[in-house]
Amino acid sequence: MTNPGWGGVPGDGTPPQPRCVRHPDRPTGLSCTRCGRPACPDCLREASVGYHCVDCVAAAQRDVRPVRGVAGNAVTATRPKPIATYALMGINILVYLVTALQAKSVMDNGAGFVNSFTGAATFNSPLFGWWVLSPYDVAQGDWIRLVGSGFLHFGLIHLAVNMFALYILGRDTELILGRARYLAVYAISLLGGSASVMAFEGGGFTAGASGAIFGIMGAQAVILLKLRRSPAPIIGVIAINVIISVSLPGISFWGHFGGLVAGAAATAALLYAPQWLGAGQDREKAVRIGWIGLAAVTLVTLGVVGMRVVQLRSELGL
Known part of the structure; x- marks a missing residue:
């Protein structure tokens, strides 16, 4: 049994080639610094330390509670237009x-x-x-x-x-x-x-x-x-x-x-x-x-x- 996201042809003497977990047809030498899974450039987002895959980014956003103003309204990072x-x-x-x-x-x-x-x-x-x-x-x-x-x-x-x-x-x-x-x-x-x-x-x-x-x-x-x-x-x-x-x-x-x-x-x-x-x-x-x-x-x-x-x-x- 092979690990998901890793490829290679058994018995040909070449090491397994890591492939993007979201796009198995794309070989890649990059990986998510949070979960460690291989990912292609399209599936990575720049973070404060290294790069995170889109799945980890989405999970982090779900864990963050929205900032609320004094009246209970949602506050965004950018100043909204009046x-x-x-x-x-x-x-x-x-x-x-x-x-x-x-x-x-x-x-x-x-x-x-x-x-x-x-x-x-x-x-x-x-x-x-x-x-x-x-x-x-x-x-x-x-x-x-x-x-x-x-x-x-x-x-x-x-x-x-x-x-x-x-x-x-x-x-x-x-x-x-x-x-x-x-x-x-x-x-x-x-x-x-x-x-x-x-x-x-x-x-x-x-x-x-x-x-x-x-x-x-x-x-x-x-x-x-x-x-x-x-x-x-x-x-x-x-x-x-x-x-x-x-x-x-x-x-x-x-x-x-x-x-x-x-x-x-x-x-x-x-x-x-x-x-x-x-x-x-x-x-x-x-x-x-x-x-x-x-x-x-x-x-x-x-x-x-x-x-x-x-x-x-x-x-x-x-």
Whole structure:
């Protein structure tokens, strides 16, 4: 009986010729420094010491536990591209371009007028009129305004400021939380801003991604606390923006505040709820609790919207 991976013709006086264990038709003078089996160049991979065959490389990869981030997301050796942040920026820019083309104006894409007799508003951009946040319209069933308003902007400067902030803040937050969790926090922050406007602002129209961006600021503050780093820099940025929101007319303070609270609460649910509920070292349980926490924050936010809708419908006699 011959050993697998070794060849030779018995009785011809020549020594056995080693052959690749994966390709028996290939003679080779090389071998795996880990298992010692002969292997051809195609079946060897360079290692810190010598060369390992593909079977040993695969076995080693199975034995290595994946590195996890603070939120339970997988961490890779290379810095991933913030695709979600770029996609959100692209959607905001695309929506702005549509409204600008419809309104035939770059700076006044959200222009319109209100009928003094009926109180109905007409916008030069149909999309802007369909998506802009108006509490009374939401109460009458235009639910898309709760989300769509977060992708509208009043003019080019409004868009540029928000997209710059999203570019600066969103990339690192996406890297730390992971793409799916980051998008969830962004969506909850956007919804939180809309819920706050519904609850605390009367009539008028609100639009912009700033509620969601404030939520990302809140998320960064919670992340820094979890990493045991000083949140003072981001808290300073939040304080400056809150002062601006209060001081300047035409800025929705409640939209910003609601997004901030919702984003911070959602991130706390991801990072702290598993610890508080005793997940310990059970990674699967921690991830499950995190997502349940996100769902709970979402339900609370929708509950605020629902209660306000009931109040407004009562005022309208519906």
